[in-house]
Amino acid sequence: MTRTPPGFQQLTPYAFMRDADAFVRFLVDGLGAQLQLCHRRPDSRIANAQLQLGDSMLMVSEASADYPPMPASYYLFVDDAHAAMARALAHGAQPVMAVADMPYGDRQGGVRDAHGNLWWLSQRLVDGPYS
Template sequence: MNVPDGFATVTPYIFVDQADAYVRFLSDAFGALEIGRSTTPDGSIANCQMKFDTTTIMVSEASSEFPASSAAFYLYVANAHEAVARAIEAGATKIMDVADMPYNDRQGGVRDASGNIWWLSQRLVDEPYFKR
């Protein structure tokens, strides 16, 4: 099985209204880097690949055939407080204050304009969530 560099076996693929604005939000809020884009004849995004450090997601303009979808994403960040503030500045709405969680993450939550939830999580220890 071949999986392209930067992609995972399961890669999130979301459909949003105003995909151009959403791609800018991902860049402004989370520092995601656009690594590829294809467009339809009318210029809207057919597929835009956005890289978050070690993970890539795909974004497309919603249509009647593929309506807007929403999801929840768990994004590891270096500093949860700064990440939440940056996301809000880029247009997200806070849904959970940053707090230390019992599973050793410092985490806050935001909802983007497309309805997606982003859990912005700073790992506080260098160990797995669960020990076997």
């Protein structure tokens, strides 16, 4: 059996970003994440930050020559897609797709954060699996 620390899933996204502090602020202010831990390098940049988003953890570090920034796409389930979209936009995200009801049972919109990441903000409208 694979062991994970409390609050972590077996698969945990790990983002390397230029200006990781700004990315962490967006996660907290724009998406509602809770900062759990933040270790800093001697130059005061983030060595490892751990942020809780709902039942999932996201880890963040300052990018470097050895670990360059790597934008990604994230699918984030939220309670209210319209409210989540408004919050993200109010904190610097740019819209990429208006909130709309999808044929697979989600109400979803998309934003791109200042670091180039796509966030699909998805409110599940039905119980059960995708079909």
